[in-house]
Amino acid sequence: MRYQFTMKPKYILIAIVLLVIIVSVFYNFNLSSQLEEIRSKIESNSNVASRASVVSEKQPESTYDFNENLIVIYNRVPKTGSTSFVNLAYDLCKRNQFHVLHINITGNMHVLSLPNQINFVRNITSWRQMKPAIYHGHMAFLDFSKFSMPSKPLYINLIRKPLDRLVSYYYFLRYGDNYRPNLVRRKAGDKMTFDECVEQQQADCDPKLMWLQIPFFCGHAAQCWEAGSEWALAQAKRNLVQEYFLVGLTEQMEDFISLLEASLPRIFRGSLDHYSTSNRSHLRQTTSKITPSQATVDRIQESDVWKMENELYDFAAQQFHFLQKKMTVPGKNVLQSYMYEKIRPK
Numbered sequence: 436m437r438y439q440f441t442m443k444p445k446y447i448l449i450a451i452v453l454l455v456i457i458v459s460v461f462y463n464f465n466l467s468s469q470l471e472e473i474r475s476k477i478e479s480n481s482n483v484a485s486r487a488s489v490v491s492e493k494q495p496e497s498t499y500d501f502n503e504n505l506i507v508i509y510n511r512v513p514k515t516g517s518t519s520f521v522n523l524a525y526d527l528c529k530r531n532q533f534h535v536l537h538i539n540i541t542g543n544m545h546v547l548s549l550p551n552q553i554n555f556v557r558n559i560t561s562w563r564q565m566k567p568a569i570y571h572g573h574m575a576f577l578d579f580s581k582f583s584m585p586s587k588p589l590y591i592n593l594i595r596k597p598l599d600r601l602v603s604y605y606y607f608l609r610y611g612d613n614y615r616p617n618l619v620r621r622k623a624g625d626k627m628t629f630d631e632c633v634e635q636q637q638a639d640c641d642p643k644l645m646w647l648q649i650p651f652f653c654g655h656a657a658q659c660w661e662a663g664s665e666w667a668l669a670q671a672k673r674n675l676v677q678e679y680f681l682v683g684l685t686e687q688m689e690d691f692i693s694l695l696e697a698s699l700p701r702i703f704r705g706s707l708d709h710y711s712t713s714n715r716s717h718l719r720q721t722t723s724k725i726t727p728s729q730a731t732v733d734r735i736q737e738s739d740v741w742k743m744e745n746e747l748y749d750f751a752a753q754q755f756h757f758l759q760k761k762m763t764v765p766g767k768n769v770l771q772s773y774m775y776e777k778i779r780p781k
């Protein structure tokens with residue numbers, strides 16, 4: 436009797452586990468083959484456009500090849516996992532035939548001067564040899580619509596929980612990372628922990644230092660750089676929704692890459708595969724990072740700057756999760772598609 440009682444539930448459990456594995460493998464396979472279909476559809480759309488241009492020269496709109504003229508700007512915020520993402524672009528650029536360019540601004544400034552703004556905007560818009568391209572740099576959002584340009588680039592970015600980003604930056608300045616381990620950082624030798632820094636109210640852990648993701652999304656206006664400005668927060672949210680093609684979360688890097696690959700296959704084809712197998716993508720980690728205590732977290736979270744930066748993070752997370760959810764038909768494991776019908780006149 437006892438034998439029966441102990442063995443039976445065990446077998447049932449094993450059967451359930453096996454079933455779950457089989458179902459999830461099927462589920463993934465099914466979704467990825469559908470994604471592949473959408474990707475090839477996006478690509479064939481652009482091929483149709485270029486073929487159509489040969490057939491009828493009269494329609495100028497069909498001669499424009501969106502994929503070959505693609506410009507993506509990734510105005511990366513420091514310490515948001517941007518190096519692994521940029522490494523991915525450098526790894527893929529040869530195989531996928533696109534260009535990657537780093538925007539190096541004097542003195543690590545995040546805002547361009549007025550002459551440089553118009554110069555930069557005109558330069559990348561007209562630079563044909565460099566298309567398609569990803570430009571990346573620690574630069575605040577720059578609105579191309581002010582410069583009378585015929586086309587605008589696609590902005591992308593990553594956003595990270597504000598306190599995690601600050602802690603990461605704090606230790607990075609002291610210990611560097613495993614990416615360039617021999618480079619001596621600005622605060623090398625300083626052994627003070629983040630907790631001690633907050634306790635003693637030192638400058639390096641001032642909550643105002645978290646005011647960085649809001650200005651990066653807000654842009655080149657003066658108010659963007661005033662810590663605590665409500666206008667800046669509102670503008671950052673508006674830009675995030677209206678001007679950014681996609682904003683991902685550092686905490687969900689693979690989902691960001693997957694959505695990029697599905698929507699911009701011309702550049703990101705094969706990127707998820709590469710990211711999950713490459714040893715370069717997860718390379719950069721700040722050395723000796725210590726998780727802050729609950730007391731420190733509580734103290735930081737009392738600050739207005741943390742509250743506002745966190746509000747932007749939550750807002751971005753909501754957008755991102757919404758986009759992810761809308762990929763498939765509600766309640767079903769089927770990718771959304773669309774088509775035209777009732778086309779008149781015949």
Ligand SMILES: *[C@@H]1O[C@H](CO)[C@@H](O)[C@H](O)[C@H]1NC(C)=O
Binds near residue numbers: 539540
């Ligand atoms: C940007 O350019 C300056 C001057 O050439 C150089 O010293 C610096 O290392 C560059 N910055 C980066 C991040 O490559």
Ligand SMILES: *[C@@H]1O[C@H](CO)[C@@H](O)[C@H](O)[C@H]1NC(C)=O
Binds near residue numbers: 558559562
């Ligand atoms: C853009 O700027 C680069 C660097 O200054 C220059 O080499 C290139 O010729 C410029 N492209 C155009 C189209 O002006």
Ligand SMILES: *[C@@H]1O[C@H](CO)[C@@H](O)[C@H](O)[C@H]1NC(C)=O
Binds near residue numbers: 714715
């Ligand atoms: C990473 O992978 C490349 C080839 O894929 C290899 O040459 C290199 O040694 C690897 N690096 C590490 C740190 O494992």
